[in-house]
Amino acid sequence: MTAKFEAAFVPVAAAIEAGRIPGAVLGMVDRDGARTVRHLGQAQTTPVVRPMTENTWFDLASLTKTIFTTSRILSLADAGTIDLDAPLTTVLPDFRQYNPDAWERKITFRQCLGHQTPFPAVEPIYTYGRDPDLLRAFILQREWRAGPSVYSDINFILLGFALERLAKKTIRELDPGPGFGWSVDPQNCAATEDCMWRNRVLCGEVHDDNCSALHGSGHAGLFGTAASVLDFAQGLLDSTGASANAIALMRTPLSARRTHGWERPYDGWSGGQHCSDETIGHTGFTGTGLWLDFAAGRAWTLLTNRVHPTRHFDSGIIELRRAVGDAVNRS
Incomplete structure (x- = not known):
């Protein structure tokens, strides 16, 4: 694993040296727990x-979808608390309650996990606005414009929202999982955007605008370290x-590009072209990513602060992720 890791760190170091990203942490772990982690930059x-x-x-952004929300929805399905093929209205009966025939009322848990909806x-x-209760009501009652999946x-x-209803707690009152949090001491956190x-540089508070306004949500908001992300990945591998x-x-x-909550390999995907078909992965807008190759028994995470101090800059993160994945998986 050492040679693969060394090769994978080369494009990371080059991106930092070129000023494309301020800093990064790269980590790899195998099914038996052997791991390597390295950091560089600011x-x-x-x-x-x-x-x-x-x-x-790091603000893990959309890795929240996989590490937190998907895991808990699938756990509830295991327990028989929800049926993945049932509509969300089995838990959110007030969703578009003023129009019983609304298409939104037919959307299922499984469709949401696989992004197979018209949202x-x-x-x-x-x-x-900034009132989280009012925004929740707005999301549930507005007539959404329908389009392609x-x-x-x-x-x-x-x-x-379904997790909150079932737990009778807000997302931020729920346990984020071992090694994770909903906020972090700014002195220990990678900064995101100005x-x-x-009107401030965000550090230790969620970057995602909608998650911030909702005071926590299922699509973003989780914070973690390379160690906690690798611990999570190893738990799936073993x-x-x-x-x-x-x-x-x-x-x-569930489709050519997606599984339940995760992405799968397709031409040009973030994990590179050399991983096996048994690989799943996901990325986060702030510059994070996690990929697991079950055939190889290996996972890797690339955590960067690529939106610091601004998202309005070509950080090259798409190419960097692919280069790292190719180095990890090239035979």
């Missing part, structure tokens, strides 16, 4: 400078971190 560059460390916390890709929910945060926002509407059925569903295709 956790923050403005208004202060702080170095990246192996233990730096729009992007919706600036945060622009409608695309990757949409709305799917996992709704799954998060936010144009919050079958100790979830039930056999849940892990099987994470690996079961």
Whole structure:
């Protein structure tokens, strides 16, 4: 694993040296627990400078979908609490309650997990206000514009609402899982964006605008370190971190690009072109990513602060992720 790791770190170091990303932590783990982690660069560059460390916390962004929300939805399905093929209205009966025939009322848990719904890709929910209860009501009652099935945060926002209803707690009152958190001491966290509407550099608080306005949601908001992400990945590789059925569903295709909650290999995907067909993965907008190759018994995570200090810059993160994946998996 050492030679593969060394090769995978080369493009990471080059991206930092070129000023494309401030810093990064790269980690690999195998099914038996052998792991390697390395860091480089800066956790923050403005208004202060702080170095990246192996233990730096990251805003994991959409890795929340896989590590937290998908895992808990599949656990509830295992327990018989929910039926993946039942509509969300079995838990959210007030969803579009003023129109019994609304298409939204027919959307199922499984469709949300696989992004097989007509919800729009992007919706600036945060622009409608900062009251989280009012925004929840807005999301549940608005008439959504329907379109082709695309990757949409709305799917996992709704799954998060279902978790909240069943637990009778908000997302941020739920246990984020071992080694994870919903907020972090800024001194120990990689900074994200100099936010144009919050008027500050974000560090230790969620970057995602909609998650911030909702005060927690199912699509973003989880914080973790390379160690906690690798611990989670190893639990899936060695079958100790979830039930056999849940892990099987994470690996079961729902479309050409997606499984239950995860992505699967396709031409040009983030994991590179050399991984096996038994690989799943996911990325986060802030510059994070996790990939698991079950055939090889290996997982790798690349955690960067590529949106610091701004998202409006070509960080090259797409090419970097692919280069790392190819180096990890090239024979």
